Amino acid sequence: MAPRRATLSDVAQEAGVSMSTASVVFSGKTKVSDATRDRVLAAATALGYTGPDPMAASLRRGRSGIVAVVLEGQLREAFLDPVTIPMMDGLADGVASLGAGILLLRDDPTEDGASALTTAPVDAAVLIGCSTRTRSSLDVLRSRGLPVVVIEGDAGEGIPRITLDNREAAAEIARHVRHLGHTDVVAVTLATDSRRERGGISPDRLARATVDVTVDRLGGVRDVYPDAPAISAATSSIDEGLIAGRALLGAPASRPTAVLAQSDLLAVGVIRAAEEFGLRVPQDLSVAGFDGVRVDGIGDHVLTTMVQPAVEKGRAAGEQVARMLRGEPAASLHFTCLFRAGTTTAPRRP
């Protein structure tokens, strides 16, 4: 039934040329006379040959044209963060120069040793949000001798990182709010550690925090408002922002006049909580976010936020990977956020 698929050697034979010539017709590495090219192509069509077998080519070249993206746990979790998706887009662009695709690998701790990490034919890997859990994945990849780049995480000695000016950016937006005259400011933060506990962040808790992004962004706020209280959300979502907002705005006496959220989603939740309490944003309450992602569902508001270059971060990771594969030295890259004035912050009312 299934007649063995045609190979390059079949095509060469049919066209009456050597394998090398046929190969070159498809790779374009060398000049070939138009006449022979046409003959080869015709033979290929006749035999239903659609081009060199990718696995054979990979073996020979030593390249598969695939870059792995290692994500923690379920894809659902990883993609919960709305910056992840544009970042992947950028990454796809960044590795496009290699003609490479992106292989999604779940960093599943339940795997027995021989996970896909060890057996996947990839040229390089990008780790996103490298945590202690991904740490072992890193070791596997490194021992395979694969180039690795880490986005928003510290992988240790000599591994190129793509980082963000979280602290400075947080400070910048805090200064914006201070400039508007606000003095009663509260920070709504992302999770401080993997326990994802909601609630106020005591100095003790802060000292134990393991999520750099959270610590850094809070640090930025406190560079400007050293005494700003902080309340942690469990995850970055509108609902969590709503919960934090309710906790924060429930008691009129202790109400802040501005809230600095560590993500846009949290900010939207806080705005929604404000609406519940009949507070107008920005007249009664200023709310700022972080990330600058497209947030669905805030209607006519434009969130005041720090826009992070998500696509560029991904692209940069891809480009560093590409460099390493070309044998060029790769660098760690640091990105900065851009302040975006929106309609959700306003001067403190007299």
Place this chain on the structure above:
Amino acid sequence: MAPRRATLSDVAQEAGVSMSTASVVFSGKTKVSDATRDRVLAAATALGYTGPDPMAASLRRGRSGIVAVVLEGQLREAFLDPVTIPMMDGLADGVASLGAGILLLRDDPTEDGASALTTAPVDAAVLIGCSTRTRSSLDVLRSRGLPVVVIEGDAGEGIPRITLDNREAAAEIARHVRHLGHTDVVAVTLATDSRRERGGISPDRLARATVDVTVDRLGGVRDVYPDAPAISAATSSIDEGLIAGRALLGAPASRPTAVLAQSDLLAVGVIRAAEEFGLRVPQDLSVAGFDGVRVDGIGDHVLTTMVQPAVEKGRAAGEQVARMLRGEPAASLHFTCLFRAGTTTAPRRP
């Protein structure tokens, strides 16, 4: 500097065994005495050998262990639909039996012929939401002789499909609303074609519609409410739902008492529009969605909706792919939605 990486033959030599024995130690295909296994493993560690080269193994086996997922356009677009992500999770599970990973391929129409589709070392492919644009991708994949499965789309003769009972499900939720006594019902639909035009859907426009999901779900509604007006949103998002909701609820005279949205996101937007007009949901307006995804930001509401088995759809696609790769016959699979009563629908007020 970079001393050639150790190969299996190096390890075998070091351990004083044959290549085949060494190979078998890593693959576990055959029994090996504990003594020799230990020797081989020791040799491997000594030489820094981390296991068989995936590309070489792929070539030899004729399998790469990679399944491609072909998405239209930017990843951002593809992942805009919140059912896509759980579906990918299911897919990852479904192909796990192959030890396979998922390769994200963008179906980029700007590519010149030699796209990643032709050169990626994949064993099979899954097309999501197969449209006319993805149609050419399909041809490429087919001509490579790769097994292909299509989710929510029609790929034609003999290609296994994963489908959903869109029409029946839409009819079911419409019956629920009718049972509550509603007679003035409007449908808010997804895009009818790639032009993504907002606004009322005339019979003419419906006849020209190319998006099956939209047509089917509307058909289901009209099985119950033959004369229900329909208004199209440009995409499935809260903001689009808001826009449609405003258009629908602005004029008190012609206000429906129930809205059937074709996605949960649209439904949330409609609810928000209702809030803007001071309408209480569900007392003044019943709103139902479709999909049953976790929607962030509707606070205490639980959306009345048809829950579609997104994860299962993905898993099924993965399993069919796995079957085809084992040479077993693959089947098209049809999934059904489950009605979920929420707090956003209520009896029509007398």
Place this chain on the structure above:
DNA sequence: TTGTAAGCGTTATCAT
């Protein structure tokens, strides 16, 4: 249980 040997389908090198 272990060894022998034949490929898998390319591409790269070198010669012509």
Place this chain on the structure above:
DNA sequence: ATGATAACGCTTACAA
């Protein structure tokens, strides 16, 4: 511009 040939690193009958 084209051709001969040797790898690439492994898996798997099959033989011992």
